[in-house]
Amino acid sequence: MASVDTEVMTTALHITLITETFPPEINGVANTLGRLCEGLRARGHRVELVRPRQGGDQGVGSDDTLLLCRGWPLPGYPGLQWGQSSMHKLLRRWTRQRPDVLYIATEGPLGLSALRAARRLGISVVSGFHTNFQQYSSQYGLGLLSRMLTHYLRWFHNCSSLTLVPSVSQRLELERRHFERLALLSRGVDSQLFHPGKRLNSLREQWGLRSQDLAIIHVGRLAPEKNLGLLKRSFEHMQTTYPQRRLKLIVVGDGPQRAALEKELPEAIFCGAQRGEALASHYASGDVFLFPSLTETFGNVVLEALASGLGVVAYDQAAAAQHLRHGYNGVLAMPGDETAFCDAAAWLLEEPETLRCVRLNARQHASRQGWAAIVEQFERQLRGACAPELALPDSALLP
Known part of the structure; x- marks a missing residue:
């Protein structure tokens, strides 16, 4: 040179x-x-x-x-x-x-x-x-x-x-x-901070989960623009489709809609805002990540969830459009199609091997996004x- x-x-x-x-x-x-x-x-x-x-x-x-x-x-x-x-x-x-x-x-x-x-x-x-x-x-x-x-x-x-x-x-x-x-x-994404190895059985026990149970998690600001009404619908659809599976909805974050959501989702566990190692442990202790927002310019939480080895459900836009391959390292729905979003979430639970492979592929992809x-x-x-x-x-x- x-x-x-x-x-x-x-x-x-x-x-x-x-x-x-x-x-x-x-x-x-x-x-x-x-x-x-x-x-x-x-x-x-x-x-x-x-x-x-x-x-x-x-x-x-x-x-x-x-x-x-x-x-x-x-x-x-x-x-x-x-x-x-x-x-x-x-x-x-x-x-x-x-x-x-x-x-x-x-x-x-x-x-x-x-x-x-x-x-x-x-x-x-x-x-x-x-x-x-x-x-x-x-x-x-x-x-x-x-x-x-x-x-x-x-x-x-x-x-x-x-x-x-x-x-x-x-x-x-x-x-x-x-x-x-x-x-x-x-x-x-910091793939050393957000890592499947941060999973804590003690935290899952606090959530009332056994080893074979699934934590369906959402992380983000609890505000009207985040389309959080779809959390309830998609979670209930997963429960109805697979009544034999024991699921628990975990909500991480805070914001003006928290009180309303707590009334709408009385069985969910609200963890409040988390950061650093605590946030990483909350991600990794989940299994499926629901992200219903339609207003993101990107959505950093999508990469954090992928790096943590979660099965991500999102609309086909912003970060999800760039980083998810439908059925490979996550699942996608056309923006605004709530029925497709719910069906995509349920598909992840169809076979245990399906979710296992999606989660492994999610981690592998995110580990290259430094x-x-x-x-x-x-x-x-x-x-x-x-x-x-x-x-x-x-x-x-x-x-």
């Missing part, structure tokens, strides 16, 4: 990441951003994080790698803050210490002020489409705002040099809505946006 290419590869970037949410908050966006930030820093880049101050930030101050801004409570998401516009603060900071490129992960007032400041200073911007807010609006009784929100999101992302989307289905949907300059940045390649691709996309001369050739990132 020529010396100029060596210099390009070793050039560290000053990358600023703007987001409404970040670990230790529990959601797919925070998890993804935490992994990307950690990976970029491990590759020698300077990563500056701009986010709202959250409830657990008492005593935490801003420094060269962190800028905390004021926020408002986010409706429907207790404990999270919606970042306030901070354009003047960002202008002052970035005039003193100019980033090479911004990555704006959320499109609220904080993200908008970062976009405006970047345009004024001539800093390149890459944006990420992480959440289907335009679909969520109808779930929260704001359907009339959906068209306006879509218009705003299209304008916002079309102002950036590149918009990163996590799935092929999401890219096609946004292309139909005239979003421009879209590129795919998928997601990875974060390292995702971080490398993200780095290449940021380099390409901030300056053509810093962009890595594709061949430079091949093993």
